[in-house]
Each structure stands twice: as C-alpha cells, then as structure tokens.
Amino acid sequence: MALAPRNETESGPRAAITHVSIQLFGKQGYTGTSMRDIANAVGLLPGSLYAHIASKEALLLGIVADGIGRFIAAVEPFVDSSGTPVERLRKMIGAHLEVVADNPERSQVVFHQWRFLGNDNLPEAIERRRHYEALFISAIEAGVAAGEFKPNLNRRIVVLTILGALNWSAEWFSPDGKLSAAQVGELMADSLLTGILA
Amino acid sequence: MALAPRNETESGPRAAITHVSIQLFGKQGYTGTSMRDIANAVGLLPGSLYAHIASKEALLLGIVADGIGRFIAAVEPFVDSSGTPVERLRKMIGAHLEVVADNPERSQVVFHQWRFLGNDNLPEAIERRRHYEALFISAIEAGVAAGEFKPNLNRRIVVLTILGALNWSAEWFSPDGKLSAAQVGELMADSLLTGILA
DNA sequence: CCTACCGATCGGTAGG
C-alpha cells in the first residue's frame, strides 16, 4: 500500500505536530525551537513526539521538501503553458506569491531553515531550489528570444531580483491585510515587468 | 571622554569577538550559535568572553544596531540630495547594495536575527527599520510628485518589492564573483526602475 | 583571561 498523499486538511497527531512546527520554525527558527516548545503547543509530553516522528531534523525535512514541492507544483505548469512569455511569467509570479501567501511561516522555513538539514538531506534540497530558479531563468530566456524582454538582460541577476522581491513578501504579507495575494501578485508583477518609471 | 568611534579595522579582543559573531550569527543564526562556538573561533575559553561582553544578546544588539546604522548612514544622505528623483533613488539603491555586499553575513544578521532581541531592545530596532523603509517611501513619493514615476503606484508595495530584491542579495552576493557590488547595483536598479520589457 | 563550576535545558530513549 502506497503512502497516503498529504494534503492541507490532513488531521491526526502527525499533522498537528507538523502544523505547529511550521509556525514555530517560521517564527523562532529551527534552532530556536525546542522539541518541548512543539510538544507544549500540540498538547503532548516531549518524549511522546517520538511516537509520531523520527527526529527533529526529519520534521524539518518534511516541511522543507513539501514546501519546495508546492512552489514547483504551482509554478512549473506555467513555464511551457500557452500564451506569450510575458503572460507566462506573470502567471509564474502570481503562482509563487500565492504559495508564499498561503502560509508565510512555511515559506520562511523553506527560504531560511533548509540550512539546518544535515549532509544526508541538504544536497537534494539545494538541487531542488536550483531547479526552481532554473524555471524562472528559462522563462526569462523565452521572453528574450521572443523579443518581448530586453535583449541584454543579465538572466541570473533578473531572476534573483524577481525571486528576492517575491520571497521577501513572506516577511510582510498578512492574510488579514487589505490586499489579497492575487492583488499583491499583480502589483509586484507590474513593478517587476514594467518598472516604476512613468 | 566619549566612547571611541568604531570602525571596520578596529582590532583587539572585543572586535575579534564581534567579527566572528557576525560570521557565525549570519551563517548559523543567533540561536544556532553557542558562546562556545564563538570562543573557539576567537581562541578563548567560553567563560573568558564575558571579560569583553556583557551577554550573548548584547553582542547581537551591537551587531544589529551598528548594521542598521550603516544602512541609514549610507542611504539617508541621498534622500534629499541634488539630482532628479530617479537619480536619487538610483543612488539609494546603489548605496544599499554596497552595504549588503560589504558584508553579506552582517546583512543577514540585520535582516533576520533582530527577532531574537529581547523586549528591552526589540522596539527600537523595529522603529529604526521602519524609519529606513520610510526613506524609500519618501523617495518614491518625490518621484511620483515630480511626474517621473507612475502616478498610481502603491508606494508600500513598491518599496517592499525594491527592498526585497536588494535584501535577497545577501543570500547570493559573492565578493569574489564576477560582478562588483556597483555593477550588481546598476543592473538591479535598471530592472527595478525600467522593468524587463523591451 | 583561565579554573572550575552552576542550574537549566537540549534531543532523544527504554519500557510499559
């Protein structure tokens, strides 16, 4: 029997542990969160956590791997979708921002806590991040080739500029704010694509 | 006698402790760095550190406060300098990136480790960060008022987009790379001001 | 700046 697929509404102790760990790792960092913090938040005694998870690092790995997977799953379909390069990049930006906004704390873990993975898991996490960046580089190159983007763009710098702007939103996006993720996505896509000059 | 001004080339045990702490806090995070890590890196026994510093948090406070001060000192002079709003914003972007590139690890501490300051020091750090953002909001408003920037920009989102792109450079900028901080600054300013559309 | 040490907390486990 295959592993059951995980989804957002999964319940049970394992899901509860993951849920509170995302919040705590996101706010306090991995090294700033103790297993006792997690146990208290989920209503267990510290040792009882190990009936559900193998280790603190396995918990981090699950969150990071799943998180990277969400970004890839949301954005990758648009790389080769129909539409012009501009339209496709706009959709990629919007999709990325939706994933960030869906859970800013989880996004913070994906962006900043992967460093604490051990040698067994770090290389794959880095490789998947690199793959993700390559999706955007590919999108930029398609736009340059089509003549829609400036011909002399430094692809790497452009992608890091775009992803930096998008990723920083995990610091400030509020699900209770005036602007929805979609609205913020459009505003940021406008700025990044057309600039701010009149 | 006033406190001696600190500068980059200051020597002595206190400066050595600060220097290695910046590197360790930047790479491993504040909570992921022990006083024993710092002591080993600087060649002292753990307890000996307290002949030079009051506490781990005082060490963090010194790094964060000095770091924010560097950004303000580098950027603030350009807010009301001569030149058009576009020229001024370009200089602010360049100055910010120079500070990041001068010491990416220190910048990471300023961007991400301030959260671990206690209630005595956290409010001022937050206020100084807010003040810094306000410099950029002011610069955007000046450009809109002068008709150089798009009239309907969401100032807050634009500033967060710009600062996000700039701050992310602490993740990837290498002093040994092909591009200097000034070159990266120009490329990013181009992207942010004029966009990527042909 | 070292010697020697403090109480508290860490991630994790055996046995039930």
Added chain:
DNA sequence: CCTACCGATCGGTAGG
C-alpha cells in the same frame, strides 16, 4: 502516549 530518565550542551559566574 506517559513515566522516568540519559548524557550533552547551554548561557553565564565566582574567584583569582
């Protein structure tokens, strides 16, 4: 999932 506990490590200190 609890009881009871392990050795290791934590930030920090008294006394010199």
